[in-house]
Amino acid sequence: MKPLHSHAPSGPLESRWEQHRFGIKLVNPANRRKYEIIVVGTGLAGAAAAASLGELGYRVQAFCFQDSARRAHSIAAQGGINAAKNYQNDGDSVFRLFYDTIKGGDFRSRESNVYRLAELSVNIIDQATAQGIPFAREYGGQLANRSFGGAQVSRTFYARGQTGQQLLLGAYQALSRQIEAGQVKMHPRTEMLDLIVVAGRARGIVTRDLISGEIRAWLADAVVLATGGYGNVFYLSTNAKGCNTTAIWRAYKRGAFFANPCFTQIHPTCIPVAGDYQSKLTLMSESLRNDGRVWVPLRAEDCERTPSEIPESARDYYLERRYPSFGNLVPRDIASRRAKDVCDDGRGVGPSVGGARRGVYLDFRDAIERLGKDAIVQRYGNLFDMYERITGENPYQVPMRMYPASHYTMGGLWVDYNLMSTIEGLFVAGEANFSDHGANRLGASALMQGLADGYFVLPYTLGNYLARVSAGELTTDHPEVRAVLAEVRGRLDRLLSIGGSTSPDSFHRELGRLMWDQCGMSRNQQGLARALDAIPRLRERFWQDLKLVGSGSELNQALELAGRVADFLELGELMCRDAQTREESCGCHFREEHATAEGEAERDDEHFTHVAAWEYNGDGAAPLRHTEELAFEFVKPSTRSYK
Amino acid sequence: MSDRLLKLTLQVWRQKGPNEPGHFERYTCDTVSEHMSFLEMLDVVNEGLLVQGKDPIAFDHDCREGICGACGMVINGVAHGPRAATTTCQLHMRHFKDGDQIVIEPWRASAFPVWKDLVVDRSAFDRIIQAGGYVSVRTGSAPDANETAVPKTDAELALDAASCIGCGACVAACPNASASLFTAAKVAHLGLLPQGQAERQQRVLQMVAQMDAEGFGHCTNHNECEAVCPKQISVRFIARMNRDFLRALLTADEPSRLRRKPA
Numbered sequence: 078m079k080p081l082h083s084h085a086p087s088g089p090l091e092s093r094w095e096q097h098r099f100g101i102k103l104v105n106p107a108n109r110r111k112y113e114i115i116v117v118g119t120g121l122a123g124a125a126a127a128a129s130l131g132e133l134g135y136r137v138q139a140f141c142f143q144d145s146a147r148r149a150h151s152i153a154a155q156g157g158i159n160a161a162k163n164y165q166n167d168g169d170s171v172f173r174l175f176y177d178t179i180k181g182g183d184f185r186s187r188e189s190n191v192y193r194l195a196e197l198s199v200n201i202i203d204q205a206t207a208q209g210i211p212f213a214r215e216y217g218g219q220l221a222n223r224s225f226g227g228a229q230v231s232r233t234f235y236a237r238g239q240t241g242q243q244l245l246l247g248a249y250q251a252l253s254r255q256i257e258a259g260q261v262k263m264h265p266r267t268e269m270l271d272l273i274v275v276a277g278r279a280r281g282i283v284t285r286d287l288i289s290g291e292i293r294a295w296l297a298d299a300v301v302l303a304t305g306g307y308g309n310v311f312y313l314s315t316n317a318k319g320c321n322t323t324a325i326w327r328a329y330k331r332g333a334f335f336a337n338p339c340f341t342q343i344h345p346t347c348i349p350v351a352g353d354y355q356s357k358l359t360l361m362s363e364s365l366r367n368d369g370r371v372w373v374p375l376r377a378e379d380c381e382r383t384p385s386e387i388p389e390s391a392r393d394y395y396l397e398r399r400y401p402s403f404g405n406l407v408p409r410d411i412a413s414r415r416a417k418d419v420c421d422d423g424r425g426v427g428p429s430v431g432g433a434r435r436g437v438y439l440d441f442r443d444a445i446e447r448l449g450k451d452a453i454v455q456r457y458g459n460l461f462d463m464y465e466r467i468t469g470e471n472p473y474q475v476p477m478r479m480y481p482a483s484h485y486t487m488g489g490l491w492v493d494y495n496l497m498s499t500i501e502g503l504f505v506a507g508e509a510n511f512s513d514h515g516a517n518r519l520g521a522s523a524l525m526q527g528l529a530d531g532y533f534v535l536p537y538t539l540g541n542y543l544a545r546v547s548a549g550e551l552t553t554d555h556p557e558v559r560a561v562l563a564e565v566r567g568r569l570d571r572l573l574s575i576g577g578s579t580s581p582d583s584f585h586r587e588l589g590r591l592m593w594d595q596c597g598m599s600r601n602q603q604g605l606a607r608a609l610d611a612i613p614r615l616r617e618r619f620w621q622d623l624k625l626v627g628s629g630s631e632l633n634q635a636l637e638l639a640g641r642v643a644d645f646l647e648l649g650e651l652m653c654r655d656a657q658t659r660e661e662s663c664g665c666h667f668r669e670e671h672a673t674a675e676g677e678a679e680r681d682d683e684h685f686t687h688v689a690a691w692e693y694n695g696d697g698a699a700p701l702r703h704t705e706e707l708a709f710e711f712v713k714p715s716t717r718s719y720k
Numbered sequence: 721m722s723d724r725l726l727k728l729t730l731q732v733w734r735q736k737g738p739n740e741p742g743h744f745e746r747y748t749c750d751t752v753s754e755h756m757s758f759l760e761m762l763d764v765v766n767e768g769l770l771v772q773g774k775d776p777i778a779f780d781h782d783c784r785e786g787i788c789g790a791c792g793m794v795i796n797g798v799a800h801g802p803r804a805a806t807t808t809c810q811l812h813m814r815h816f817k818d819g820d821q822i823v824i825e826p827w828r829a830s831a832f833p834v835w836k837d838l839v840v841d842r843s844a845f846d847r848i849i850q851a852g853g854y855v856s857v858r859t860g861s862a863p864d865a866n867e868t869a870v871p872k873t874d875a876e877l878a879l880d881a882a883s884c885i886g887c888g889a890c891v892a893a894c895p896n897a898s899a900s901l902f903t904a905a906k907v908a909h910l911g912l913l914p915q916g917q918a919e920r921q922q923r924v925l926q927m928v929a930q931m932d933a934e935g936f937g938h939c940t941n942h943n944e945c946e947a948v949c950p951k952q953i954s955v956r957f958i959a960r961m962n963r964d965f966l967r968a969l970l971t972a973d974e975p976s977r978l979r980r981k982p983a
């Protein structure tokens with residue numbers, strides 16, 4: 078197997094990024110306008126990168142499938158953004174944020190990258206504040222912080238429950254300024270359908286205009302993919318409906334390695350599924366676990382009873398029972414798995430969907446008694462309103478019902494320290510890459526990573542790449558460009574001409590159920606083998622029985638969806654394969670064969686302290702698994718214990 | 721949790737393209753669960769249309785949790801439907817009765833041309849922001865975030881304004897199809913903070929000029945916008961924008977920077 082070079086610097090941790098930046102080649106300001114950069118996706122990473130690169134003087138073409146750059150799914154992040162500012166004087170530091178992130182990722186991420194992330198976190202808060210992000214403040218006018226996701230320091234900055242929205246609008250506004258200045262040309266409602274690679278270098282993309290259906294090629298000197306995660310492979314997830322894997326999947330099929338696809342985060346507190354028609358799941362901030370108590374009835378017979386009638390002695394506060402020191406605040410992966418266990422045990426609550434009750438109570442009765450209803454309204458009022466709007470139940474009177482849902486994907490395209498993929502000139506930022514969160518992401522770290530990549534990493538590392546290549550010199554009549562265009566058109570025609578009877582949504586649901594059951598919160602050899610057998614058959618059925626109407630030269634939302642589902646049907650298989658070969662339990666990846674007698678995860682550092690990076694090897698052939706060994710020089714891997 | 725099933729008749733605006741005539745089409749659906757969201761109800765209708773070989777109803781949507789601002793339709797004459805402070809995606813069918821007839825239309829405003837069915841072009845909003853809805857700060861040039869204290873009440877009020885999701889309901893509800901609430905929300909958000917002061921005058925002049933150039937009407941205090949705003953953004957911000965605008969008109973040092981772009 079060939080080794081992957083991370084190009085991570087060596088030497089003292091705290092000076093690595095500075096050293097690296099000093100070693101970077103610069104592009105003369107007068108030459109920057111000769112270079113054209115494509116940025117796909119306008120979430121935190123994409124908008125921040127496009128704005129910052131435009132500001133430096135490069136010519137930027139930015140793309141998003143939404144009707145406006147402001148609607149990228151970063152907008153939905155609720156909780157906050159971490160930064161090692163230590164404004165609270167409570168012992169935080171860059172090293173502590175680094176340490177917490179490495180440990181939280183269960184020792185499956187690169188020390189150099191994570192340290193840089195922690196270092197840059199402080200600049201992000203400065204940048205965002207200067208842009209006018211109305212973060213929460215204290216009465217003295219200083220920025221407020223809260224502790225988040227079980228962290229022992231208060232390092233999370235927030236803007237009510239809409240931190241992602243505010244940070245994204247900040248980046249969108251910076252992007253708008255560059256659009257006005259003529260540095261960035263924005264293409265909304267335009268979806269990337271393939272990557273153009275010429276002589277080993279990423280040189281452009283092929284897009285479909287979602288209004289006119291026009292297929293066209295865009296050429297550039299470098300391409301940035303900031304297209305988010307692939308959590309919608311599970312069909313039901315907290316992602317927006319449009320979130321998809323197409324951009325990174327097409328890049329994978331053009332030679333970019335896909336790293337750790339099985340590392341997917343399941344968030345423990347989401348509103349459970351109400352019926353078969355369910356189209357997405359809604360996350361409720363995990364801050365609710367600070368005061369809410371999680372329980373299910375001790376006996377399955379009690380599951381249909383009104384919760385208030387179930388006496389204390391007949392309740393099982395299972396997290397408090399099993400983890401006396403962390404209780405309801407255990408990390409996301411553990412809280413999720415234990416909820417699954419009790420529901421598998423037949424003790425789930427709420428409506429029965431597809432023959433099973435999948436929900437646990439999150440009860441504020443005791444908190445309301447202890448603190449008074451006003452205090453609860455103050456802390457969680459907007460979340461309680463949101464819950465009531467969706468379920469029609471009043472959580473001040475009836476305990477909330479929660480169940481885990483797919484939320485974030487740590488896996489993504491493999492990138493080196495410069496955020497460059499295995500294809501020269503193809504850079505990947507934000508959730509779309511695999512880089513910083515290892516096997517599990519800590520709360521309030523996604524916003525941090527997206528913005529660090531976009532504002533503070535890519536403007537340097539992309540310049541370093543461009544300084545080594547000459548600008549331009551490619552036209553759309555190049556045979557390679559024409560070939561990709563023809564492939565994209567051929568694929569759309571094929572989708573439209575199947576003439577079957579099943580909608581793309583039905584196929585997506587079926588794939589989602591399969592992935593959720595066999596490659597979700599808990600995985601085993603048998604189930605994964607079953608999924609690996611079933612997915613190709615489902616894919617075959619998709620290509621034989623898909624139903625679409627209309628043409629490709631108009632606004633055709635079912636066609637858009639069909640293309641995305643086709644890619645999910647391929648990605649799902651790679652995820653299962655990755656989960657199957659990673660014979661250990663780490664972070665969010667839980668293999669039932671690798672657990673203690675008490676059901677806790679068992680990591681195998683001897684054999685799996687590495688990143689698994691998959692190389693596409695043609696349709697029908699097994700992909701090749703490469704590894705990047707992870708060295709821990711500054712933090713010694715330990716077993717996570719929350720007992 | 722009960723599960724009531726509703727039988728509904730929908731009258732949906734269908735329009736093939738911007739220059740095509742539109743019309744209402746009638747659909748009946750008799751298996752609508754009260755726990756469905758409004759968009760899930762439309763998903764079910766669309767699934768049925770697709771398998772019958774008919775063109776599904778096009779509508780914008782994405783996050784389906786009320787924050788991205790993509791969705792929006794006029795439901796029985798009200799932008800985002802009957803529930804206050806609720807986007808279309810967060811409206812649930814339990815607020816309708818068995819046997820109801822529901823009329824569904826796109827946002828109607830000349831500055832928001834219809835692309836197809838319920839999908840409209842809201843790019844005018846982006847151009848209003850591009851005209852000045854930002855603080856000009858270079859990446860990397862920011863001072864320490866705690867260097868400038870911002871009174872808590874100012875930050876909170878700025879966030880009230882900044883909560884705008886850019887859905888366009890305000891325009892759809894306004895008899896003048898005015899974008900005043902949208903524009904004012906951004907003018908107020910940045911104008912309330914110390915970081916936004918340097919460009920305050922220029923910002924309001926340019927954004928208002930762009931709003932006019934896009935063909936949005938003027939505010940004549942109907943307050944319909946506030947009534948339908950899913951984020952309950954107050955019309956007081958419009959008064960604030962008008963004050964800023966007047967002050968800037970009278971005192972701006974660089975009136976030459978005030979320019980209009982055609983829509």
